[in-house]
Amino acid sequence: MTGHFPFDNTYRQLPDRFFAQVEPPQSTEPGLVQLNQDLAVELGLDPVWLSTREGVKALAGNPLPSGAEPIAMAYAGHQFGHFVPQLGDGRAILLGEVINLAGERRDIQLKGSGPTPFSRRGDGKAALGPVLREYIVSEAMAALGVPTTRALAAVRTGETVYREEALPGAVLVRVAKSHIRVGTFQFFAARHDFEGVQRLADYAIARHYPELKDEAYKYRLFLEAVVSHQAELVAKWLLLGFVHGVMNTDNMSISGETIDYGPCAFMDIYNPGTVFSSIDEYGRYAYANQPAIAQWNLTRLAECLLPLDANKELALAHAQETLQQFVEQFNTAYLSGLRRKLGLFTEQEGDLALAQDLLNIMADGKADFTATFRSLCDVDDEVETDETTRTLFDEPSAFDSWYGRWLVRLRREARGISERQTAMRRVNPAYIPRNHLVEAALKAAVQENDLKPFRMLLDVLARPYESFSEFEAYARPPQPSTIAYRTFCGT
Incomplete structure (x- = not known):
């Protein structure tokens, strides 16, 4: 453990046009809201020191920890399908990189610390509510087994941030494999700076896919x-009912991590058209559209890389084939995940139809996505009626019909009831960051200066696949009055 950040910075060594050098503004009076002690240990940092006054100041970039080389990264992006040639880190500053205890490189970034040259007239600040929201959801995703950026700390700045109202300011200390996005490649490609695209691609390969660096067609x-990584990632999203909310190309990491938790949320009632973002008026980034949008974003990445290949015709054919493989890889990962959620160990014809029929009756019957799958974990194959799960449906008779077909399929598996139930509980969470619980925790923290609900929710979400009787309220679907839900990016 160390009382400082052992930075080992490499992105900073790229040409100056890849970023802007920037100094984080000084916080008035930084105060620790939450420290992720386990993650600190993984990063080789001393959580005791980070909790001290000196450590909290370092987490806020006030003053900069020794070895930090703060930069705002340049990138472009398609936002809701419209290309913006220059975006960049408008309210985030990359302090530097550390090597964790497993020998893996990780970025440490301050999100919401103040303006940068890419802020586009914004103040670059973040309010406490959105900071805690990203902390909750990103850490929940990590516990659920989804590749994601992580939250190392949330720090109050002692300042007031003005949005629709005056709000307490805060900084999120975010950790990622890197912050390289599809939009980072687009930044250089839009300027016909193909030397920049190549430098970025070589760097990304060396950092994330080193096994490829000596390949002829790397x-x-x-x-x-x-x-491949994005196909697996988006399948995991859908299998958990997660809606990212703003799948712009500048919000897609090339490392395969979920990044930028703005207007995101988890579904309660299953509806493939679910949209949470207040700005997604036409449903571009609805739950069921996420695979197609991911493929669209990856097509934009392919366009950036094509000029690097000497044989343009073969490169185009390969890119088209690779992009088509996304569909196959996503479908394979998604169906495999549905089988696991339904307790099916073998692959048999008709499994997809069985799973899809359940989703259809869930949509028609307004059944809760998470609660339905978790309830199925408790089913005894020898019992012909599932009295618990059927109550989650507006029309239980439709579920009864499907349930009979599922029992027939289960009985073709050479596995015992206990083994099947245990396996299902490993992939069907009891606890997710339900919207009403998140909002209640944020309201208490921001309006009442009460962090107990926030911390309690974090504790519950840290073990999402286990059931605890004392946490029953955290697993319960919301009341109808709390289901209509909209999220905002918090900028």
């Missing part, structure tokens, strides 16, 4: 690797 293989 840029083609790099595209394949990113496509």
Whole structure:
């Protein structure tokens, strides 16, 4: 453990046009809201020191910890389908990189610390509510087994941030494999700076896919690797009922991590058209659209990489084939996940139809996504009626019909009831960051200066696949009055 950040910075060594050097503004009176002690240990940091006055100041970049080389990264992006040639870190500052105890490189970034040259007239600040929201959801995703950025700390700045109202300011200390996005490649490609695209691709390969660096067609293989990781990632989202909310190309990480938790949320009632973002008026980023949008974003990455290949015709054919493979890889990962959620160990014809029929009756019957799958974990194969799960449906008779078909399928598995139930509980969480619980925790923290609900929710979400009788309220679907829900980006 160390009482400082052992920075080992590499992105800072790229040409100056890749970023802007910037100094984080000084916080008035930084105060620790929450420290992720386990993550600190993983990063080789001393959580005791980080909790001291000196450590909290370092977490706020006030003053900068020794070895930090703060930069705001340049990138472009398609936002709701419209290309913006310059975006960049408008309210985030990359302090530097550390090597964790497993030998893996990780970025440490301050989100909401103040303006940068990319702020576009914004103040670059963050309010406490959105900071705590990203902390909750990103850490919940990590516990659920979804690749994601992480939250190292939330720190009050002692300042007031003005949005629709005056709000307490805060900084999120975010950790990621890197903050390289599809939009980072677009920044250089839009300027016909293909030397910049190549430098970025070589750096990304060396950092994230080092096994490819000596391959003859490494840029083609790099595209394949990113496509594969994104197919797996988006399948995990859908299997948990997660809606990212703003799948712009500048919000897609090439490392395969979920990044930028703005207007995101988890579904309660299953509805493939679910949209949470207040700005997604036409449902571009609805739950069921996420695979197609991911493929669209990856097509934009392929366009950036094509000029790096000497044989343009073959490179185009390979890119088209790779992008088509996204569909196959996503479908394979998604169906495999549905089988696991339904307790099916073998692959048999008709499994997809069985799973899809359940989703259809869930949509028609307004059944809660998470509660339905978790309830199925408790089913005894020898009991012909599931009295518990059927109550989650407006029309229980539709579920009864499906349930009979599922029992027939289960009985073709050579596994015992206990083994099947245990396996299902490993993939069907009891606890997710339900919207009404998150909002209640944020309201208490922001309006009442009460962090107990926030911390309690974090504790529950840290073990999402276990059931605890004392946490029953955290697993319960919301009341109808709390289901209509909209999220905002918090900028």
